[in-house]
Amino acid sequence: METTALRRVTVIGTGVIGTSIALAMRRAGAHVALADRDPAALAQARLMGAGAPLAAGDPPADVVVVATPPSTVAAVLRDAQDRGLGVVYTDVASTKARILAEAELAGCDVSAYVPGHPMAGRELSGPAAAHPDLFEGRPWALCPHPALPAETLRVAAELVRACGARARILAPDQHDRVVAEVSHAPHLVSAALAARFAAADETVLSLAGRGLRDTTRIANGAPVLWCDILEHNADQVAAVLEDVVRDLAEAASALRASGRLRSGSLADLLTRGNQGRRHIADRVA
Amino acid sequence: METTALRRVTVIGTGVIGTSIALAMRRAGAHVALADRDPAALAQARLMGAGAPLAAGDPPADVVVVATPPSTVAAVLRDAQDRGLGVVYTDVASTKARILAEAELAGCDVSAYVPGHPMAGRELSGPAAAHPDLFEGRPWALCPHPALPAETLRVAAELVRACGARARILAPDQHDRVVAEVSHAPHLVSAALAARFAAADETVLSLAGRGLRDTTRIANGAPVLWCDILEHNADQVAAVLEDVVRDLAEAASALRASGRLRSGSLADLLTRGNQGRRHIADRVA
Known part of the structure; x- marks a missing residue:
């Protein structure tokens, strides 16, 4: 104390x-x-x-x-x-x-x-x-x-x-760039994942597990407050989201492709995901 | 027992x-x-x-x-x-x-x-x-x-x-559609978020919090195993990712726009995010 x-x-x-x-x-x-x-x-x-x-x-x-x-x-x-x-x-x-x-x-x-x-x-x-x-x-x-x-x-x-x-x-501007990365863009990504379950049927929900639960936890934030936050940091958040969109669109293309091209691109994203996750887990108890 | x-x-x-x-x-x-x-x-x-x-x-x-x-x-x-x-x-x-x-x-x-x-x-x-x-x-x-x-x-x-x-x-095919929604696509989304921190500097990591930690937890999965899983369910996962990409690209555009157009679209995504999150939290302890 x-x-x-x-x-x-x-x-x-x-x-x-x-x-x-x-x-x-x-x-x-x-x-x-x-x-x-x-x-x-x-x-x-x-x-x-x-x-x-x-x-x-x-x-x-x-x-x-x-x-x-x-x-x-x-x-x-x-x-x-x-x-x-x-x-x-x-x-x-x-x-x-x-x-x-x-x-x-x-x-x-x-x-x-x-x-x-x-x-x-x-x-x-x-x-x-x-x-x-x-x-x-x-x-x-x-x-x-x-x-x-x-x-x-x-x-x-x-x-x-x-x-x-x-x-x-x-x-102040450095702060805004950093929170767009660590908080604001992840909030929208989590919301986009959770939004898919707004009208989910019983079959889909019956297999939901802890991974989905954790990934969507922050999607529970109050929309009015979060609109306010996001509008105040709009360009910085948009820039991060555009990068995430590019990575996910590439992953989707890789999945639609076949063979070595596919697995190389996916393995790279997953490996970088491991590295990033390690850095985050090392810092946040 | x-x-x-x-x-x-x-x-x-x-x-x-x-x-x-x-x-x-x-x-x-x-x-x-x-x-x-x-x-x-x-x-x-x-x-x-x-x-x-x-x-x-x-x-x-x-x-x-x-x-x-x-x-x-x-x-x-x-x-x-x-x-x-x-x-x-x-x-x-x-x-x-x-x-x-x-x-x-x-x-x-x-x-x-x-x-x-x-x-x-x-x-x-x-x-x-x-x-x-x-x-x-x-x-x-x-x-x-x-x-x-x-x-x-x-x-x-x-x-x-x-x-x-x-x-x-x-x-079997119903299972594969559902796990693409509740597990495989969220895994790639979590990996894409975490991957941004693979080379993050000290300043960025210094503000990382529990929201980011939870959102990226599943990005820790073994890449070789996950490539295997994703290739086995490629089209179903790609279809979900393409939807998520569309929602996030729309959110980025809304952030780049201004005024009422912006807040209406963001508020809708965040509100649906709240609803979906509620359904998930109700089902997963």
Whole structure:
């Protein structure tokens, strides 16, 4: 269990990520204030011991965490800064470059804004699915930009550490390229596989096994949130998907061909698949 | 723990599947004889208590399980029948229609052959990865054909039951269409995703999370075995892959487009992904 030098944290958006951060920071000893435009989500988070509702007279927080969907972050950040809710601000959205640009356009003070992204989700959403251990040992991207003082980045890194996660420092556009590879494109691929079973009959489902179960697990994500994420990282995700499409179309052609041509191409893809899988398994517990 | 009316079972091929069947049948009370052309694999299976090596004077088994790769099944079956190793014969290969045709061509007595396929694998291979619980609650396809007497099918179904699995009865070509959907095409899709990380740099791997880990788990399968499986079911797998390629290419186009056109198409795919995932999760523990 971590303890933290951060005394006050405010979390705006008590979904699964925001509430998990709140629970982790409470456990680490911080005072946590909560806000959500949905009174039911706020009440649920409060009931779980995630913190007290943000009140008008509260002193400014050391860190304000904006844990709302990507398309809302800039406006929520601007509003929070206008209200003087905190000293340092961060967010948890899955894309970074466009949100930083939107924050600049919205007139935010970006020198106090550390773009962040914990690489820990759940297939479930909402505060009831939150858990203080959600970030334990997981990577959490922090994306410094030219306007950001080192001391401000350090405050956000302390939040990450206190949540049990490992800070990874990347530039915003580098972050977006990487998450298109490791998260956004795989999400669409998993959805495309799962979608084939939307109207599957009993015979097909009767042979479904654990391989299919695992391959389609992330297809359970909320479509509205994921459309938002994917639109924010559209070109990067499209580029990865186009590569995957090319590899799979080649595999299909190889299967339609015959003999040595076929097996050479398939064996190459499967062998590279083994190598890639080994790298991933070595890194992700 | 199951007990069984089968007294003698012979397993040819002591890989992960064959050895797991041997362990399950030993536990159920059967005498198990083992054969493998690799002396090390045979010794390992024996060491694990999977049975005794098949000997020249052994009486015929109630069931002979051919647990060798798809392309070898017909020849191994013919040889086993020539040697009078058993009364009923079955196999565990991942494709069925072509193997049945090959067995007929090879001059096997197919009236004693029940094409079978346990839907339980491990990403690990070899006898050391075997476990008697591997089939517990898993589907196990049995594929009757016109030459097969009902009593012969019943003997194979008793093997399935004694292994703790659930027999699913499908025609061979129906089986092949279904496994292309639930297993073979997902394997190639998972391999294509994983292959992108064969040469991934540290930055990319630093943000890899559990979603990517699960989506690529099955990409760990042995390429030689999987080439064999895929070639045996080439047209069915190609047809599924071509559909997946079309869906993903559409998603990429939607991402390259803008506004309402984009989000409508993506939301539809993600929503169908949710539905399909629900059906899969409802069926696979």
